[in-house]
Amino acid sequence: VTQPIATLEKPPSPGAPNRADLPNPVERTLANGMRVIAFPQRSAPKAYAVPLIAAQLIVRGGASAESEAEAGLATLMTSLLTQGTATKSAVEIAQAVDGLGARLDAASGYDASIVSLTALTHVFAQAFALFDEVIRQPSFPPDEVERVRAKAIGDLALSYSSPSALARYVAQRVAFAAAPYGHPVSGTAETLATLDRELVVAFHARYFRPDNATLIVGGDCAPDEAFALAERQFGGWRAPATPLLVPAAHTAPGSQSRVVIVDKPDAGRTAIVVGRVGIARRAATYPAGVVATAVLSGYSGRLNQEVRVKRGLSYGAGAQLIARREPGMFLASTLVDHTKVEEAVAVVLESLRGLAAAPPEAAELVTRKATISGGFSRSIETIDGIAGVLGELALYDVPLTELGNYLPEIEAVDPAMVQRFAAAMCEDLFVVLVGDASIFGAAIAREYPNVTTIPLAQLDLGRPDAIKEP
């Protein structure tokens, strides 16, 4: 098995990267104010085309449009869209979708509520009518409202049991406090308990209107056909006379350097989130942010190298850039033994500051950019993948040409841009720790100023400071 080193072979080096064959999206606005974006099948001579069409309806109105007291309302509403309409019960909808071999889903994020569909070309028109029905005529049956709400409350208990998930929720409160991105999209047990059918119906009526919606249709369907289909199905949708509530621009409170510990003695390990308010998707620094995040993330990214590979503090560590309509979060996270918290926090902070202090080597950027283009390529292999990327661009007011410009923009990011972005992200970082504070709390309090400790029983994600009312 052991051979002289001289006989060892090295893997061949890569060639120059190729470009994706991307469809050209085109758009129109219907008379009722609905924005329609269509994209055709790909055109390369060797491009396998499938007889599948995808549609997506994006409505501006998600969790950031809820009041604090209504946290979870948008998600409850979208979960109910497929659970009953004017003509069909939940089971009949499921059967109709199956019968067409279609996929029909609905979900809400902070900035939007999205309904998505894929179906084979020859049954698409029927599936599209069903898609329209759940969008425009949901009946929100009272027993389904109760069932979905009870399930949502049950699911929360499960997600709170994970220190990593809990640390994310707490980080959002630390970053955004009472700003619209502060409360959890899924709500809290207390807020969900107060939601009722009337609120659901009102939320739907307020935001599901043609002048507040973007429809994307693409795949095995020429843009002209897509526009005709959109006109036929949604042309008769009238906007109500009431003025459209445009979600107001909002800003997060100023970041401040602080540490928040949630004492969860039964946690197996401690979740660490280090972060701050980041950037909006349309920010000019977005490509630099994506590259900086890639330098820090993945198995061979800097955080994992420092935290796991060199020191064995965790199974993994990485960074995330959550860019939305308004600035979201930039964060680094890991999960460590309670006894390693102090060391791991120091290593994470040092890794972030290291990138802020010196530009990365050009060679490091080559492989880290490859992770971005590889991931992007896979995300646009499917027709619904392309619809998803276009939907995000539309939602965030980014020109649709970004579909083709994204990778060149990533390529154009240089080491100095990455350093500048990292430097901006290293100002006023907060640290959130969820774990057994009896083991690490004292050491952290000695090391860092401005430490708040919240016993788990006092945690309330329904409040801007995440602390229960006394």
Add this chain to the structure above:
Amino acid sequence: LTSTVSGAGIAVAPIDFTDRTLPNGLRVLLVEDHRVPSVAINVGYRVGGKDDPPGRSGFAHLFEHLMFKGTKNTRPETIDRLTEDIGGLNNAFTADDITNYYEVVPSNYLETLLWAEADRLGSLAVIEEHFQTERDVVIGEYDQRILAEPYGMLDELVNRESFVTHPYKRGVIGDPENLRAATLADVVAFHRTFYRPDNAVLVVVGDFDPVQANVWIDKYFGRVPQPAVPIPRVEAVEPPQTAERTFTYRAANVPLPAVEYAYHIPAWRHPDAPALDIVETLLGMGKSSRLYQSLVYRQRVATAAHASADLREHPGLFSLRAIASTATPIERVREALDAEIARLRDELPAADEMERVRTQIASSFVRSRQTYNNIAVALVRSAVERDDPGALNSDLDRYRAVTGADVQRVARQYLTVENRTTIEYLPL
């Protein structure tokens, strides 16, 4: 489009692939497609759970792990670094008849990964240290997937009790006792026996120039020698079952009682295979399926009900599984299942139900043709498990040709009590 294959009113372009065999016996299938700048590389070996040596159950699966542990030229986890670090992915799976390894990477890294796959075919480091650690990992996987998962052991039992003679009875994941008794010499012998170019199929799908790719394939794979000894093949033939076999098992982690009916069915390449796939869909796919409608929704005797046409290289199994709803006796669940089987035998399915089922099956077929790796996996499986990669391009036509009478005929022929192994799987 030069030609199309069609089914259930849809037309799908055929997958246009080249097929050649290198002098050392490696079969190479290439599909050129330039939608996105990436490539999927699959290397499927004709070795699976059924090829495990007697008393060495789990060897094929163990190899799936050892193949990531480094070669004469590379350190362990090299494949992970060569893929994940450039935005790609890799994985592998072991089934009854095949062990398949795959990567999806940016297309400019094709040569690098062809080198790496040829390197682990030609110079895998089968050493004591890797053998020991990966054996522990595989035994850990057994504990996790078979012992800890509710109903995990039922999958093993279905194979064990349905087959009397054929090695399919041993399953894939492996027997911890067998694995503990194995030696490095056994493992080296297994590797030499099955990991050879004439026992493998290489598939590349995606953004590449076939002329260039073939040069690289000849260079890196072509130099791996073909051993002179023949490859041993499973020759055992399962004798026809003539009477029902019934078993009752009790286990600790059984949340609710379950029943499984397993029927012997022919191999994947048999002409009845498409009709059996249609029966699977009609009985078990989605909320409109007969089992869901009858057992779960209307009668509420089951919390879940599944149907599966497990078509393999050699004759496999058609199985039905239902998990009882709370407080429903298992006999009641079996009555409901029996009624559905009787209905298949006694009534022709309605035309609209057949049309719905064809649409469902065509939809999942078409969805699965969207990504490079799905196309590659479908080709490699079809090449290994039915010795005919091109059969993929006529599958939709075959589904369309299945009539209600065919459904009734295969139900009468295969879903019989005599041909069935029944397992009741109950809480302690």
